[in-house]
Amino acid sequence: MKRRVNEPTNQRVSNRMYQRRRTRATQRIRCGTIVRYLCDHLDEGLNSRRCREIRRHLKNCPNCTAYLDSLKKTISLYKRVRNPHSRRWTKPDLNGLLLVQERSKK
Amino acid sequence: MSMQEPRENRKIIQRARKGDEGAFRELVRTYQDMVYRFAFHVCRNEEKAAETLQDTFVNVYRKLGQFDGKSKFTTWLYRIVANNCLMKRRRRKMDLASISLSTPEGFRNDPLTDEDGNIVQTVPSWKPTPLDAVLDAELRDIMERAIQRLPVEYRIVFVLRDIEEKTAEETAKILKLSVPAVKSRLRRARMFLREQLHGYMKA
Numbered sequence: 001m002k003r004r005v006n007e008p009t010n011q012r013v014s015n016r017m018y019q020r021r022r023t024r025a026t027q028r029i030r031c032g033t034i035v036r037y038l039c040d041h042l043d044e045g046l047n048s049r050r051c052r053e054i055r056r057h058l059k060n061c062p063n064c065t066a067y068l069d070s071l072k073k074t075i076s077l078y079k080r081v082r083n084p085h086s087r088r089w090t091k092p093d094l095n096g097l098l099l100v101q102e103r104s105k106k
Numbered sequence: 107m108s109m110q111e112p113r114e115n116r117k118i119i120q121r122a123r124k125g126d127e128g129a130f131r132e133l134v135r136t137y138q139d140m141v142y143r144f145a146f147h148v149c150r151n152e153e154k155a156a157e158t159l160q161d162t163f164v165n166v167y168r169k170l171g172q173f174d175g176k177s178k179f180t181t182w183l184y185r186i187v188a189n190n191c192l193m194k195r196r197r198r199k200m201d202l203a204s205i206s207l208s209t210p211e212g213f214r215n216d217p218l219t220d221e222d223g224n225i226v227q228t229v230p231s232w233k234p235t236p237l238d239a240v241l242d243a244e245l246r247d248i249m250e251r252a253i254q255r256l257p258v259e260y261r262i263v264f265v266l267r268d269i270e271e272k273t274a275e276e277t278a279k280i281l282k283l284s285v286p287a288v289k290s291r292l293r294r295a296r297m298f299l300r301e302q303l304h305g306y307m308k309a
Contacts, residue, residue, distance in 0.1 A: 016222065032215045036293065062227035063217055067210060070232045073307065074300045075268045077235060078147075081249040 029057050034064045038071060111178055119179055123170050130170075134163055140180070141187055147265040148191045150253050158190045165190070177279060184270075184280045188262050195258040207297050211304060230308040245306060252302035256295060263288055264295040 034057055037050070058065050111119070118136075121129035138159065145158035165186045173182050212228035219225055236242070253261065266277045267288070274292075278285045 030215050031213065031217060035210070035213070061217065061225050063213065063225065063229040066227060066229045066231045067213070070300055070304065070307065071296055073232050073235050074296065074303055077245070077249055077303065078253070078264075078299065079269060080235075081246050 029053055031061065031064055034058070034061070035067055038064070038068050111175070115179060116175075119170075119173070119175070123173070130167060133166070137180070137183060138163075141183065144184065144187050144265060144270060145191060147269050148188075148258065148261050149194065150250060154194055158187060158194065161190045162187050181276065181280050184266065184272075185282070188266075188281060191262060192258055207294060207301065210297075210301070211308070230304075232304075232307040233309045235307075245303075248303060248306050252299050255302070256298055260291050260295040260298070263291040264299070267292050268296070 034054060037054055058068065115136075118129045118132050122133050141162050142155055142159050145162070146152065146155035149155050149158060162183070166183065169186075173179070210229060212230055214228060217225045218228060236245070256264070262281065263277060266272045266280060267274065272280070274285050274288050277283075277292075278288045281288070283291075
């Protein structure tokens with residue numbers, strides 16, 4: 001009986017400890033370092049110790065995750081706003097180009 | 107010639123170097139899309155991109171004899187396009203230092219935590235990006251203005267790394283910069299563009 005009464009409290013304590021440990025692990029690398037690092041190595045999927053730490057940090061830090069998401073969206077928007085392939089464009093006037101070259105040779 | 111170059115390309119380049127017009131045409135046909143796409147992403151202007159395309163191939167025709175083949179042909183070609191884009195930029199005071207990068211909104215180096223120790227989100231999330239068809243005029247306008255404000259030196263690095271998906275090492279080789287310089291420019295460009303869009307994109 002006694003055990004049952006204590007269980008939820010123990011559970012809460014261990015949850016707290018787990019959360020604290022998790023927060024500490026997340027904070028081992030500071031968010032400032034993460035932002036700098038994300039900007040340098042976005043999507044490179046490296047497997048160094050530092051990269052593993054960063055992935056761990058990202059799992060528990062909604063701020064860095066939101067930042068990473070916004071960086072990815074920035075790149076995607078850059079690609080999509082006025083994509084040159086969506087328009088017809090003038091191919092180089094090769095004959096004109098070669099003619100100019102010929103003239104400049106003479 | 108670099109062994110990374112496909113054998114077929116090596117032959118065409120060698121023939122073009124010897125003055126074979128057909129081989130030169132073949133080179134233009136092979137690389138014109140790449141050159142135009144890169145020039146467009148840097149200039150953001152169809153007319154200027156088409157002009158850069160012409161100028162680039164004029165340069166290639168003139169300088170092909172100087173291509174020593176130690177690097178890949180595309181590395182050499184990207185370098186010519188980048189130089190043409192740099193020459194076309196609006197003449198203005200060098201503005202490399204003018205990109206001010208403030209701390210992102212809601213960003214804290216010591217994040218807030220709730221009573222359970224979970225980190226509280228203070229950096230606003232972004233809205234899902236709209237589909238092409240509904241990319242509204244305001245967003246296009248904001249993006250275009252942001253790109254125009256980004257100095258060409260940074261834009262070139264951003265386009266090579268994030269649009270053309272070159273590695274930092276390749277980008278450094280193309281631009282004759284050090285790898286740390288490429289990384290620094292890329293970081294600033296990404297942060298700057300993100301900052302410019304943030305007001306519109308935050309949920």
